[in-house]
Amino acid sequence: MTHFIEKIELKTATPGVRRFLKVHRFKSKKPGPKVYLHAGLHADEWPGLLTLQHLITRLISLDEQELLAGEIVIVPFANPIGMDQRLNGSVIGRYSFSGEGNFNRNWPDLTPAAQACLLKNPKASVEDVRQALREAVAELPTHTPLCHLRAILLSLSIDADIILDLHCDSQALLHIYGHHLQSEQSELLAKHLACPIVLLEDEVGASPFDASHVTPWLALAKYSIPLSCFSVTIELRGFADVNDHLAAQDAEGILSFLASNAITTAEITQQPPVKTRVTRLEGVDTISAAVCGIICWKIALGDQVDKGQLIAEIADIEADNPLEGRTPIYSKTQGVLFTTTLARLVTTGEIIAKIAGPEPLENTHGGSLLML
Template sequence: MTFQLHHTTIAADTPGASTVLYWYTAGPEDAATRVHLQAALHADEQPGTMALHHLLPRLRDADVADRLKAHFTIYPSVNPLGLANFSMRHHIGRYDIETGVNYNRRWPDLYPQVADAIAGKLTADGAENIATIRRAAIDWIDSQQPRTAIQQLRLHVLRSAAAADIVLDLHCDDDSLKHIFTSPELMPGLQDLADWMGLAATLTAEDSGGGSFDEVLPTLYRNMRLANPSHPIPNGAETATLEYRGRADSFDHIGQQDAAGLFGFFAGRGLIDAEAGSKPAPAPAPTPFEATEVLRADAPGLLAYRVELGDKVIKGQPIADLIAMHGPEAFMSRRPILAGTDGFILSRVMGKYVTRGASIAKIVGTEVLQARAGAYLLED
């Protein structure tokens, strides 16, 4: 049996303080395929942690029965620093309260760090080239000297991911249908993941603009291919951000469903020698993230939604009314906020008091929006 709990202590940035990161491993260390799973990088997003809570016993039992054909590394709550970020009884788990930086932004661009190290070492064998690039990335990570707690955490997690063939980062939205973000070259390869999750949408982008965790490895291999066109460099890692509905959706019955979907995905890939379960219905085909409108409020006020999650809408249709909270008709007048594209409602916000510029909904369309092409795509 290889199923094992591990922990490491992360020294905090203030005297006498530290925190502990826990993770599990399961499956043969020398397996041909390595899987990295993590949840709650945004520490205030718990549905992914609930899903892994229910997946872990299934992996343990499969491990005891010698049915795991891949090596799994699982971080059920990958950001203990963010778990500690409370202010006035409010959990600020999305941002580092010292710097204000989103925990899922500004992950390193590995290509310029390792390009020189692989120069002259690539061959005509794609698998060899992936191994060479991985070694260079891990060597660079190992050479770093973290100065802060968040740097310690990031380097530890990134080292695990850099060695993996499948890297899944479990998140959630505010109030949302299930969806994933991934790189376009990884589709349709990850369509089976989309199917097993029962997604409403798969949104793809090469660069969403924020340096998100799930883009680190695809960006590395993509840039290696561009810089070395005479050498075969396959996709070295299938990575995706899995958005498990909204923050309020941490319930046992939902977590069990989500764990079953992950188990079915891995079993369907032959990474667990077990019945995958009933074949899921096909999920929608991927769409460019640039075709999704992030609808924002142009003034402060109180939202009154006119639509539900999943509703189909057309351009110009009222999505919500914004009730005025200042001015001559304060708390009396209201005006509509209109959809800027045809599509369906993927997400809304739970807090209905909004400030100017706040994101209030995402509308998934099919046509790339001119204002989104080449722009920063995230909400933040």
């Protein structure tokens, strides 16, 4: 057996409070890639938490049968800080109460360490670069609980070949965010997950967790160093899509993808095929509410829409005549409605929907995930 569990104590700012991470490691004697997965970095996004429970169960069984290769590192809950942030009974898990911002923004850019490695030794190998990244992570500041948490997570993940960061949207279809230079791997992952939407970015903005891993390798392209880390964000549908059926299905899809990367030799049940739409992020119509009011949808999640089609109306609850107090919302592209807001009372400027379309749109700001 290669499975062992580690408990890592985290820095705390409050007397009497202790936090920790639990880490599941499967490290086989058989050579193979290193894979890192975690869930709940945005601590109010829970589908991935249950998916990893099912995946760990499957991996324990495969490990007992000696059917694993390489190394698999799983952090089943990546953000104890955010999970502890409750207000009036609700978890407020996207932003830190400490004032340090969004938990999935402004992760360290380790590009200088990777470049310094190549400048010092132009013949440096992929492993040399990984060692330089490990050393850079070891020097990261840990003066706040959040800084310490980030440094710990990066120490577990920075040298992985494959990184899967599990999130969810408000209400959504299963979808994947990846870099356009890794489109083939992203589409393969989508195939195994039966994922209908893949969104490819051409620039990395605001430094989310997944980008912190791939950005150094992108910067080394001019040195002919291969892009040696496949790092993506998987959006496991919406907030409410937390159940054993979906979690087991997604865990099996992830396991099937790992099998395609020679991490297990087990026979994995294939998901029924789905048609996957691959869209550059600049082709996503990100729709904001023009006014405040009650949103009334005219189409459903997953529907195909045409450019200029009426997709919703916002009812003005201050209107003297309700029949005249409706503001129409139209699609700017032809495509698939893949996310909608869970809220029904919306505020002016709030993002209420996203449509994956084929053509770049003038109303977007480049091809970065964080510009959506």
